[in-house]
Amino acid sequence: MADRAEQFLMQMRRRHSVRSFSDRPVSAALIKTCIAAAATAPSGANHQPWHFCAIGSPDIKRQVRLAAEEEERAFYAGRAGAEWLDALAPLGTDANKPFLEIAPWLIVVFAQRRGGVEPGDQKKNYYINESVGIACGMLITALHQAGLASLTHTPNPMSFLNEICNRPETEKPFLLIPVGYPAADATVPVHALSKKPLDDILTVL
Numbered sequence: 001m002a003d004r005a006e007q008f009l010m011q012m013r014r015r016h017s018v019r020s021f022s023d024r025p026v027s028a029a030l031i032k033t034c035i036a037a038a039a040t041a042p043s044g045a046n047h048q049p050w051h052f053c054a055i056g057s058p059d060i061k062r063q064v065r066l067a068a069e070e071e072e073r074a075f076y077a078g079r080a081g082a083e084w085l086d087a088l089a090p091l092g093t094d095a096n097k098p099f100l101e102i103a104p105w106l107i108v109v110f111a112q113r114r115g116g117v118e119p120g121d122q123k124k125n126y127y128i129n130e131s132v133g134i135a136c137g138m139l140i141t142a143l144h145q146a147g148l149a150s151l152t153h154t155p156n157p158m159s160f161l162n163e164i165c166n167r168p169e170t171e172k173p174f175l176l177i178p179v180g181y182p183a184a185d186a187t188v189p190v191h192a193l194s195k196k197p198l199d200d201i202l203t204v205l
């Protein structure tokens with residue numbers, strides 16, 4: 001058990017957000033398997049309050065890029081506020097998001113306000129953000145385990161994704177995750193390499 005835990009830790013330490021992708025294709029089957037892994041996540045009352053859209057269509061990816069860049073231009077031009085932009089500065093990100101067209105897949109994760117276990121249920125969902133957040137963590141882990149790179153992307157706001165993905169207003173776009181292989185010259189910002197030591201984040205009582 002200790003060996004397996006250690007090996008998993010080593011594997012997870014190799015994961016990083018990628019913002020420069022290759023256009024090398026990735027099979028839909030691989031993406032589906034990773035989403036199926038995410039769908040095993042625990043959720044409030046087992047309502048599984050998520051919906052995943054896997055976008056491989058170049059035309060739809062372009063629509064997402066254009067809409068996201070429009071929001072991001074306003075965000076970086078000041079809507080974010082000085083403190084947020086300061087926090088982002090070490091990552092070197094800006095309003096240009098070519099990876100939204102270049103990455104072979106975009107996975108949009110929607111959080112459902114209402115639902116239930118059975119198809120068509122319209123019950124109240126519980127702990128929606130916690131549940132969908134856990135599913136997204138498992139998705140990112142599954143993609144990494146499969147040898148794929150991803151980015152946790154949140155163009156702000158993301159409501160344009162409802163229209164492009166044809167999802168109802170009762171669902172909130174939660175994350176936009178480009179997936180694929182890193183570009184040959186992809187780099188990871190130094191800022192992202194530093195993770196807090198266990199002593200700083202763990203208290204054993």
Ligand SMILES: Cc1cc2nc3c(=O)[nH]c(=O)nc-3n(C[C@H](O)[C@H](O)[C@H](O)COP(=O)(O)O)c2cc1C
Nearest residue numbers: 015016017018019091093151152153154155188192
């Ligand atoms: C909820 C959330 C939203 C994020 N939004 C963005 C984003 O919109 N654009 C971006 O380039 N990175 C985004 N990131 C990625 C973070 O910048 C990245 O995870 C962090 O710098 C640590 O780097 P790492 O993922 O390589 O460990 C987001 C991460 C999270 C968890």
